[in-house]
Amino acid sequence: MAMWVFGYGSLIWKSGFHYDERLPGFIKDYRRVFYQGSTDHRGTPEFPGRTVTLEPARAEYCVSFESGISMLRKINTMLWSILNLVFCVSGSECYNASSEGGDGIHRICRQKHNKNYLGCASLEDIAMQIVLAQGPSGTNTEYLFKLERALDQLDEHVTDLANEVRRILHKRKQFV
Secondary structure, three states: OEEEEEEOOHHHOOOOOOOOEEEEEEEOOEEEEEEEEEOOOOOOOOOOEEEEEEEEOOOEEEEEEEEEHHHHHHHHHHHHHHHOOOEEEEEEEEEEOOOOOOOEEEEEEEOOOOOOEOOOOOHHHHHHHHHHOEEOOEEHHHHHHHHHHHHOOOOHHHHHHHHHHHHHHHHOOOOO
């Protein structure tokens, strides 16, 4: 028996666990947004960074990892320590790039009522927060630019946000 993990943020470029197979794909009826506060990785409690979460909308690009069931406890522990807030875990259809439909895959998404959920803001406000935030795992801009690079322009929101951050950095003479 295998377990599949759906990655839509930093797991796309850095899984942090052993897996047997990695497949690009997409998940239906959700979109990736920078609405989640990060007080322990890309920001601090005093000045949270912003990381992605999923909300209901159009289909979204993702990566799925297959791993043996023996890795389940280790992977779950690692994921909960990275994503460490309040989550829902439910079955979802994830589609790989070469098929029409996928098996039920557990997706983990942050719930809006968790204490670090920041919600919607203007592109400019989100970009400025990302420019200014940094935490133990690095700068918030590094997170955004790695996600942008990994998605290779497949996500318009991420691309637009990265371009706005570049505009702000250029204006502040902090070149990337």
